[in-house]
Amino acid sequence: MNRTTLFILLTLVLAGCGSAGDRFKIEGRLLNMDQGEFYVYSPEGGINGIDTIRLQGGRMSYEVMCTAPTTLVMVFPNFSEQPIFAEPGKSVKIEGDASHLKEMKVKGTKTNELMNDFREQIATANPPQVLERAEQFIGDHPESVVSNYLLRRYFISGATPDYAKALQLCRTMRKAQPKNALLAHYEQQLKQLSRVTVGKRLPRFxxxxxxxxxxxxxxxxxxxxxxxxxxxxxxxxxxxxxxxxxxxxxxxxxxxxxxxxxxxxxxxxxxxxxxxxxxxxxxxxxxxxxxxxxxxxxxxxxxxxxxxxxxxxxxxxxxxxxxxxxxxxxx
Known part of the structure; x- marks a missing residue:
């Protein structure tokens, strides 16, 4: 069953880091789309709830309070998503074309450019190959916040979640990020999700x-x-x-x-x-x-x-x- 990732009504997004030490700013330009609005959220709670980004004249600018590294996720009109990794005092620029969203680039920090590299690797890959490359990336970069996103995107929230594999990868990442509270939460969550299987009682909620x-x-x-x-x-x-x-x-x-x-x-x-x-x-x-x-x-x-x-x-x-x-x- 194909996952229609999230919701969202229209458009694309861009977020980033400003010059102030406790702000993150995103600026960018989206070709072939003059105006619209879309949602941006943070799976880690980096922003409160769902925010709305407006595109005017093909350009957008978004600034948010940022006191610690966090992940922002933009959702496109076709329900695909683009992560942006925010850091205090940083800013990024987004370059994209509404007709080729998979080719979007987020420039300005090493973490976002690392995500650009991964997106290039999977641009022409089939679903099994995407999972294989995501697993390999996490194994090569267990300390990276990009791996945190890939774990959730492909092994927890993917079209065919693999909770056993996700739990295995999560434990590897926790060794490299022992103080990461989100990974600790994922590990506990994955233990619970593994119980939601045919033939077992529905977990309490x-x-x-x-x-x-x-x-x-x-x-x-x-x-x-x-x-x-x-x-x-x-x-x-x-x-x-x-x-x-x-x-x-x-x-x-x-x-x-x-x-x-x-x-x-x-x-x-x-x-x-x-x-x-x-x-x-x-x-x-x-x-x-x-x-x-x-x-x-x-x-x-x-x-x-x-x-x-x-x-x-x-x-x-x-x-x-x-x-x-x-x-x-x-x-």
Whole structure:
């Protein structure tokens, strides 16, 4: 199942470091795109939530407080992403063409240029080769923050997450970065994610829905249940929502559903759920695919799903047709 990485409405981004010692500034130019806006976020919490970058006249400038090295991630219109590695007191320049986003360059620091080199290595590689080269890069550079990003991007949040491999690589990186709190978090998270497998009980989770009602394992009750991740901008996700609505209605209460909406605005998500009369709990924390609860349940794709029966995971990551057929056979 292909991962439609994140969300995002339009455009490209650029961030960077300014001349001040506690700022990071990005300046750049994007050819073949005059104006637009896009989101930028930090998986490490380097910025608060999701920020918006505006492109005007094909140029952009973005400055952010930066007191420690961190990673910023820009999401393109085609849902691919570009990491930018921020450092206090530094600045970078981005050179790109909206019609050839894979060729974008981020210049100004050695770390970003190291990422440029990796992107060149995988420019024409097939998916298995990309994973192979990402693993090799991490092995060659376990001390680099670029490796931290590659670990998450290709082995944790990729189209086909490999948690066993990710845990192995993470432990290697922790030896080179013993004080890195993010890697320590990843290691604990990966231990948990490895339990979200078919034939085992669903890990315990607890959160609140858009109406601030508590949602946890007990919400699923006994019998057949679906946990699904979706977004209002994804056609495949909307199709899955429609099919689940019909199945829930025909099941007469036998099928329980919990929905995780990865839209960036919680209030808008609540309004849409009310407008569409979604009959099950909807969870949206505004953190999109970086939601801790989503990660704890190993939900990284859009759409994605876990099929549970009496608290035991019986399937995960099914296509819409596969999920529909599996449920119909069991109801």
């Amino acid at each position: 607890s959160t609140v829905d858009v109406d601030n009602k508590k949602i946890d394992n007990a919400t699923l009750g006994k019998g057949l249940a679906v946990i699904m991740a979706y977004a209002t901008w994804s056609y495949d996700a909307q199709r899955m929502l429609q099919d689940m609505r019909m199945l829930a209605k025909s099941s007469k209460g036998k099928l329980k559903i919990i929905g995780f909406c990865v839209d960036p605005n919680r209030n808008q998500c609540r309004a849409i759920a009310k407008r569409d009369s979604i009959p099950w709990p909807v969870i949206c924390d505004g953190k999109m695919l970086e939601s801790p609860t989503l990660h704890s349940l190993s939900l990284f794709d859009i759409p994605d799903n876990i099929l549970v029966n009496n608290g035991v995971v019986i399937a995960k990551g099914l296509t819409n047709d596969e999920l529909k057929q599996r449920i119909e056979r069991m109801l």
